[in-house]
Amino acid sequence: MKKIYYKITSVLLALIVLLSTMSFSLDMHFCGDQLVDFSISDKANTCLMKTEMTKTSSSCEVMKMEMGCCSDVEVVFEGRDDLKISFDQLTFNQQVFVASSVYSYISRFEGFDENLVPLKDYKPPPLIRDLQILDQTFLI
Numbered sequence: 001m002k003k004i005y006y007k008i009t010s011v012l013l014a015l016i017v018l019l020s021t022m023s024f025s026l027d028m029h030f031c032g033d034q035l036v037d038f039s040i041s042d043k044a045n046t047c048l049m050k051t052e053m054t055k056t057s058s059s060c061e062v063m064k065m066e067m068g069c070c071s072d073v074e075v076v077f078e079g080r081d082d083l084k085i086s087f088d089q090l091t092f093n094q095q096v097f098v099a100s101s102v103y104s105y106i107s108r109f110e111g112f113d114e115n116l117v118p119l120k121d122y123k124p125p126p127l128i129r130d131l132q133i134l135d136q137t138f139l140i
Contacts, residue, residue, distance in 0.1 A: 023079035031070045044072065 027044040029037040037044040047070060090098070132138060 021079045021081065024077055026075040026077075028073045028075075029070065030073065036070075046070065046072065 024040060027037075027039045027042070028035060029044040029046055031047050036047050039045075
């Protein structure tokens with residue numbers, strides 16, 4: 001269960017970083033209150049309608065539409081580009097800290113040549129009284 005939780009968390013964090021660094025723009029073209037065209041990467045196509053009232057030879061009126069209330073809306077989502085910190089921008093103390101952390105992490109996995117017992121030459125102090133019986137403290 002723990003491995004699944006870690007995998008889900010790592011995928012979610014990777015998606016958050018990806019989406020926060022990615023930038024894109026949305027172009028929308030409205031005629032009045034109605035959305036006519038929508039584009040994510042390209043420019044939205046504009047409507048080229050004209051309004052004219054004309055009389056034809058018959059008694060019918062022909063109406064061609066030109067909407068002067070057309071508008072283009074562009075929404076730009078800027079991504080972050082300052083997530084990568086260059087190693088050159090670190091101060092000397094920060095570089096020393098990073099180098100010592102990496103060295104101590106790597107040295108954890110190196111094995112010893114022999115089993116060392118650091119206290120094998122020392123003898124325990126002499127037991128004069130048994131303090132546990134004297135104070136009547138026993139481990140249960």
